[in-house]
Amino acid sequence: MKDNVIEINNLNLWYGEKQALTDVSFPIRKNKISALIGPSGCGKSTLLRSINRMNDLIAKCKIEGQIMYHEQNIYDPNVDVNSLRKKIGMIFQKPNPFPMSIRDNITYGPKIHGITDEKELEKIVERSLVQAALWDEVGDRLNQSALALSGGQQQRLCIARALSVSPEIILMDEPTSALDPLATSKIEDLACELEKEYTVVIVTHNMQQASRISDYTGFMYIGKMIEFGDTESIFNRPTENLTERYITGRFG
């Protein structure tokens, strides 16, 4: 299919002896939000981290199978992992701004990738913060420490930071799990807004969140992708018994 930006085929992953992912296959559609749900320890975060090869940082992690991105297997030895991560950004569970000013947080990525022109950097800062719906709140104090922001603002800053290098895909690993309900709804609105320009994959333990914001949902259980489809049918007419039991809250 043409509008699949990523296709995952028969992905298997081991941490040492323990198999964490078994034969996972599913597509990620362009300019849509895909959600991954499932009980804790089911491998959804592991799967997400495979998509931009963050699992490379873990020793003893072994991967088989394919993740096709623009007709290229990202686990091919020729792939430059740093360029890959530039195109596939990531937002983490806990907001993790660098201990620098707001501006420096956002210019960090562009500078790494070779942009030195001050004017261009300024533009990137403004554009990223506007896209992350943070400009109105911090636009006048860019030199302040990022750590002085509230938790929700910090997470939006992290999103702005990810946007600064113009990625194609943004992976979100339970981005609201450390936030209060108000901050959570802002992030959710933001995710829906980002959908227009970016492809978003979000891992969440919050089923309401998945049903509220995603276009597609995958349900995972013990390292397997039990069911993947559009969100509406997963939540209303699941084909698998396991999915239905999870959705209706009978376990997990």
Add this chain to the structure above:
Amino acid sequence: MSSDQNGFIKRSKKIDKDSIMRFVLMGIASVTVLIIIFIILFVFGNSIGAIKDIGIVEFLTGNTWKPSSDEYGALPLITGTVLVTAGAILFALPIGLASAIFISEVAPEKARNILKPISEVFAGIPSVVYGFFGLIVLVPFLRELFPDQLLYGSSWLAGSILLGIMALPTIISVSEDALRSVPSSFREASVAMGATNWETTRKIVVPAAISGISAAAILGVGRAIGETMAVMMVTGNSPLIPEPLWNIFDMVRTITATLALEIPEVVTGSTHYSALFLLALILMIMVLIINYFAKIIVKRTKRKFGESVSSSDSFISKHISTKRISSMERSAGLTLIFVLSMMIISLFTNLILSTVISVILIVFVLIINRLSKKIRSVDKQKIAHTTLFIVMTFVCVILFIIIGDIVIKGLPALSFDFITGYPSNEGRSGGIYPAIVGTVKLIIGTLIIALPLGITSGVYLSEYAGNTRLTKIIRSAIDTLNGTPSVVFGLFGMAALVIFLGLGHSLIAGCVTLAVMVLPVITRTTEEAISAVPKDLREASLAMGASKWETTTKIVIPAAFSGILTGIILSLGRAAGETAPIMFTATVVFQSSIPSSIFDPVMALPYHLYYLAAEVPGSTTNQYGTALVLLIIVLSMFMLASIIRYHSNKNIKW
């Protein structure tokens, strides 16, 4: 039966015992405190005479140190100390930091588990062995390297290199800790944006750990500034300010070396005597200031990455440099390179030529800097990691050279006769039996005196003393003594024990001196090991009706036992290798029989090695043999400690 029902909440004998024990502990702990206060006052009191006779300003600014004609200007000695220490840090900081980065950020897990203990072995080698190595390997090597500049080889340069090597383990382990304590979420965030590992290390991890790294540098200075034996053996000890001031090939004399050289010949109560105490006081104050700064920085670092990184602590952001600062740093760095290279090159040639060479050097640096922007970041990472790897290898090679040289040349000297025989021909032949026995006796005597005092004081401080202002003062008094250079203890032992108490040069005076030296270490490690026992364990015991004393002896101390034991073994290992504290209090050069009384002097391995290396030409074989035996004794104690620590870490988890 009825008495049980009515009396069950009455005071029992158990609680009485509790308060008795409390008093006993307090009594013993206060002995420790009194000893510490006595030493500080003793050094201070004895230096008053010099302040009166010479005047503090004249003492600090005087240019001539010549006790034979009653001239006491300490400036050359203070300068010598500062220069040698500064050189040592200039040598050790880049190497140590690169090794720490390699261990923490680059090396795979397996390599890390080998490299960390290797860098710790450096810390276990006794000062006199370093000095011996410096004298017999480093100094001749430097003399061959710079035949025109170095007449003898003994020099500021040799002292700085040797001290730098000795400061390496401190710098490596403290900066490695600092790098490790940078939250991995920073690394993940950076890598997730496509930064290479090296970019992440350079732009995020190192800047975030910068205060811990500066603490490492300061602690390294503290380690280097108090060194006596090693420095004394390689710097030439001429009490003159180098000419010109940056002439690293000149001979210098440090405060510590002055103490060690002049204590044996000083007349009690003279101005000279008092002047030495004033030198010791100045040294103590220098170390105190250094350790104070290190402590503040370490504390700040801990707070910084304490629990939540997302706290509103705006302190951290200042420490990751923005572009403006880095360009300022760049020009400052360039100026520094220029000035330093000009100074160094001017030692070899005239001033005009050296300026030209320096300018060329700077241009070269700038060109490289410019070119480096064109290199792909992946290749930069390769270059950086390779460089780090080379530095790490260099560090390991230094260690292997030191140990290897001593083992290879020492093994042939080892024989049954060497271990069990008495020295003959001034130590050129014969054995070292009395020195081995003397060292063992010193260790045992130190243990007997320091152990009960130290452990009791540690228990009292952590379990009973509370956190009042008084205990804070006690703690800082202990810490002061903890960082005091060992030669100061030697001075104290000689003046207070050998002469004032009339113990003479004797085993007992040596043991007491060493015990006083290790007392603060034992007290503090005991206290720390005990504080590390979780509160839950105490509460569980108290909740079952055990008294505080029972809880302490049956639950807390056993739980902290391996920590306490490790601390004791480490401090005894240090005591076994020390020379400066015993050379004025306990040791003699030769003995032809084993003395029976504790009031007789003894021979000891470290002093024997020093004496052979410094005073007896032609005794090379026996020097190596003695160095090897000393190394084996001290390193096996360190090994024992790390085995205990390893096993306890495996068994206990909290």
